[in-house]
Structure formats: C-alpha cells, structure tokens
Amino acid sequence: MAVLRGDKDLADGHSTKLTDEARELVNPFQTGDDTTDVQFTVDDKKLHFNKGVLCVCSPVFISMFTGEFREKNAREIALPGKKYSDIVTFFRHMHPVFLADTPVTDNSLLPLLELADEYDVKHVCQKCERYINAQLKLAEEGRQHLSMDGTLLLLQACDRDDLRPQRERLVNVIAKKKTRELTQSQKFLSFPADFLADVFRLRCEHLEVCSGHLTTAVRRITTDVSGHDWGLTLNLPQKCARAVFCILII
Template sequence: MPFYDRLFVESDKTDAVLIIGKIENESEEPMKKVPKLETVKRFYVNKALLSYHSVYFKELFEDERSPPEYLIENVEVSEFAGVLSLIHNKPMLRLYYKAENLVELADRFQLPAAKRHLELFIMMDTEIDKNRKILVADKYKLSELLKMSLDLFRTENDYRRYCDYSKSYPVNFKLFYDISNETNVKLFHKLIDILCCPCRRTCEIEENRDESVEIIDYETLFAQSEKTDTVLVVDGKKMHVNKAILSYYSDYFNTLFNSDFKEKSMQEIPIKQVKFEHFATLLSLVLENPIVPSERNAEKLLVLSERFLMPVAKRRLELFIISSSKNRLQKVRIAEKFKLEDLMDKSISLFIDRDDFGDLLNRQIYRDFSDDTKYMPAAITGKFASFDQSDVVFLIGRHRLYGKKDLLTYHSTYFKDLFQTNLDSKKSPSEFRIDNVKFDEFSTLISLVQTNPLKITEKNAENLLQLADRFDLPSAKCHVELFLITSEKKSIREASNR
C-alpha cells in the first residue's frame, strides 16, 4: 500500500478532498474535467492546516464547494503526496532522492515550511554536487543552501572545474548563464577574494563569525495576526500563536489547549523553565517561516522537542545536524541520545577506513556508547573482511568498502566479470569504483552474502531488491524477499489483533 493511502485518509480532522489524476477530457471549466478512474487519488486533508501553511490553498479553499472537492492538475501523485507530507506529523522520507522535484512543487503550491525542510536535506546530500546546489538555490531562492554552496568554492580550480574548463576546449560558462545576475555577482566576489586576498582564510573566519550572530526579529515572527488566537508568555515576552496548528503538531499543546486544565480558558498562558529564544526557534520549525537552528543550540532544541512532544520539529533538527559540521563522534552521541536513526546511519558512514578509528577505543565518548552503537562502525567497515584478509576495495563516493573476491565471485556473475577486467592490475588490493549507489545500502547488500549480515529495514528493503538485481546477487535478493514476507505477515497479525 502506498504511503499516501495511509496518510491522507478520511477522518474527523479532514474537511476537504484533493483529487489528483491525469485528465481524460478537456473542458473550458477546470473543475468539469474528469480524471481517468484508474489514476484518480483522493487525498483527504484539513483546510485549516493547508491554509495556514500555503497562500495557494488558502485562496483555493475560499471558493466554497459542496462536496468540498478540489482538482489538482499536472502533478505526479507520490511527489505531490511527499511534499504535502512535509507539513504533516509523519513526513515521507523515501522520496528525498526526488528532492529537486519536491522543491519545485513546494514552490508551486507556496509551501515555505516544506521548502525549508527540503533545503536542509539538499544541503546535507553529498551526492548532489555544488554547482547543482547553486542552480537549485538560485532558482528557488534558497538562501541557506546558496550560502553553503558558495562556501564550497575555495580555490581557483573549483571555478575551472565547475565551468567545464579544459586545456583542449574553451571555457564553458554554462553555470554562469543559468543563474541570476545576483548570484553571479556573489560568485564573482568569492573568486576575487580567492585570487586577491592573501589573508583569505582569516577573512572567511571573521566573516562567518559575524554572520553567525544573526539578529532574528521574534516580535514580527510571533506578532498578532488573523491567524493567531492565543498568547504564550515566555520570559515575560508574548508570543501570538494558533491553537489548532500547535495542537496538530504537538500532543503537549493539544492537551494544554483542549483538556480541562485552567490554561484552556486563560488569555495568556505562561510557559516556564525554557529560554525565550530556544522556545521561539522550536515553535518556528513547524510554522510558515522556520528559524534556522545553529550548531550551538540544536541539541537544546532536541531536548525541547521531546519535552513538548513535537516529532516534526525533531525530524527537522535531525536533518540540520546531519548537514552540520559537528564531528562524527558527536553526531553519533546525539543520534544515540535522541534515537535518531538517519543521523546515526549518516554519522556511522563517515567512518570510512581503519585510520578513522584511531584511538577510538580509548576515548571516553566511545566508552559511554551503548553496545549496539559500539557495534555499528564495525558493522559498516571492519565487518567487511578484516583489512588483512581483504583483496578488493570498492570506492563509493569517498568511502572505501573492503571485501573478498572469491566470495563475491561465487555469489555474483556481475562481480565475477568485473574482477576479470582487472587481472593485470598490480595494485593490491584491487580497487573498483561503484557509481550511482548509496554507501550504506551497498554495504548492507554485500553483507547479505556474508556470515553476519547488516539489518534490513522497511525503509531500505525496496532499494536493496533493486541493487540485488543490478549486481546479480540472487542469495541477497532471497534475504530481502524473506524479510518482506515476514514483515507483511507481522503487519497482518497486528491488524487482526486490533
């Protein structure tokens, strides 16, 4: 069952229907067009929620209908569902490989909160190169992504490489033609700094230091408006908020506003034992214009997201920390403390080879990890044959994965043929670059033909099946199929018990 069939079902909270599908016949009246029956999807949604987050939907819903059904044209169903899910309590994560398509939809349907969420993901995605990030940031006005991408241009060679520079051909300025004049000026100034400023690194440090002290206008962000209907008081400062929106995103506020507590009837509700700036930043993460967290306050905000029961804010903080410059051990510590699976996977994957472990076993931060966490780096690197026994290395991005030729040759004609192409190589161990694959998924796939396989999850199972076909690993495919069959039976049992 597609995720959107579970997320956008009719309930006591829904009061409108979005109809998504390809159009069979044309008509001068848009709402008279009839979608093909086999492609129609009906998304049951809450008008107030969508209207709060989007001017597009606010204006759409002002046209009252009975029944309240609205046609959404020219969208791919899963992508449209994915971008809508980003303002719901259970955001869809599997479609992030289509992040650029989702940004386009967030822009089209005027969903700034979803757009910001996607911006954070693109910032941390190492598989998207910096000139592509600049193009996306420039096109959709993603200021933080643009700033981060410009910072990746550090040398003159970076400019040459991303302008298709070569000695045999003239310079191709395609990147500069495709972006706005404003962004071109920023790139030009960056190049001038690189070429002319001997103290460039010192200047950049001072500049970043100045930019990190950003003045945020909290008063405007939480000012009274037609959308607000109650006041929270923190550190003596008033924050005008919307009860329904906070109730939707937080069980804490749902109980506070709708149960028989004295706060329910209070005009101004005090929130104690929290700093105003931290609390305002936390709430903003589920509102129209989220404040960008900082490396300094991200962990404190995670604590607050748990205290105030705000899973969407917690997810957005996780994405921010993934994209941050915090060192990998600190990321692992935070992932374990707050049970953040994606942060844990991304952080563990930063341990690329034996040298990355160094004196890890002697460090206190490692000793404080749970046994499960201590096991994970070994699962991703050391498990793939001890370094002394391995005779092949796979290069995935900047990661190195060690393996045994004879084992992989036995299980896969793909690897048998691959290794045959490198018989004359004098390099030991042999190295092979594997493109268009994620390191953690390829690692899991290869582990399935070894004695201690890595964990298959519902999140990676479908991709593992595709990789098993691509790399011709039938035994690995059987592992995944067995997992899916077992998971399905478990779901059926749980459903019947309910």
C-alpha cells in the first residue's frame, strides 16, 4: 500500500491544497506492499488492505477472517453492490495513517454511515455523529444557513434510533424557518410525512406561545393606559415597541 504524495506531505507536517472532496478521491490502496495481505474487488477495481487493521476496527471482519467462511483464507474478496469510491473513503476512515486526515463531508456522510453500520465500525459512526452535531450547532447558532438540500441530507442521516436527538434538533431548526422559504422549496414536500408533521406541530406550538405573550402584553398596555388621557401617555409607544420585541425574540 503506497502512501501518496498528498498524504505523505501531511504526515511530514507540510501543508497541501487538497480540498476535503479531493481527499476522498485520493486512493492509497491501489497497490499492495509488504503490509497488505488481502485484496478486495469493487467495480472491477482492486483495493489492497491489511486484515489486522480491519479486524481491530470491525467485529464483522473478525468473523469473516477467523470464522468458517470462504473469505477466511481468500487472497481476493469481491464486494458486490458496493461503490468503489465509497469503499476507498471508508477504508481511509478505518486506516490509522489516513484517519485523522480524512474528514466527513456532505458527499461521504450517508455512504459512511451505511458501511459503518454494515461492518459495525463504531469509531466511524461516532465521527459521522460529530459531523452532524457540528452542522446542527452552526444552524442553531445562526452561523450557517441550512439549505433544503442540507436538511434532507441530515434528515436521511438521522433516520436511526441512536440519532433521534439530532433529528429533534433538526425539526426545531426547520420549524423556525420562514414560511416562504419552506413553501418555495420543491424538496420540502418530498420530506417524510412524519417529519413534516413534527415541523408543523412545533410551529403551531410556537404560534400558541407567541399568541399568549401578545395577549398578555396587550392586557398590560390596556391596564396602563386605562383612566389616563391618551394625549398625556407619552410612554405608550415605548411600551408597544417593548411588547412587540418580546414577541419577536421568543
């Protein structure tokens, strides 16, 4: 397994100009060396890896290479139904040399989660979860606009029991978007019905809270001005403005 120039530079402490997406395409597993002892075939292309690394990361590979399976003594293993670029990225996230320099991206999130589930690679699942949390935090703090494409991606990623809290956070983020942005998006209506139901339920709850605050504010203003000459109530505009401000920040 040859270390490519971009990764060696990073290992030596020199910077590179590779983007996250470009790094996903860098394939250090094209050729074998003294450290590789198994070869995978994906989309009629070869990938060389080390059984020991695979077994450390995955109990599925432990069973494959130590149990009574045909792959136990095989030098070449076919992975039908898998996408070559997805497996390359997955292997990069498993290999200790490339793990730290291989970020999760929008492009790799869903394939990584699927493969990590299939092969029970917990540290890859955790890395994807950290990426999802980071994206949600940026959206919650208003530091990054979450598009409908981004929403759909995160929703698909959160369609797992262990990511239910992240799904609830996503519902909260979308429920606060302006109605025009939601209705103008063609993808919004393609979201799962249960997600839309949760979004609209939360929006209704938010409107009820706003309505309650508005009613309280109006009652206070009415009480303040009752029995007074309207022309002499100089602080009425300030009170109205304060009431509206309280409603808007809810």
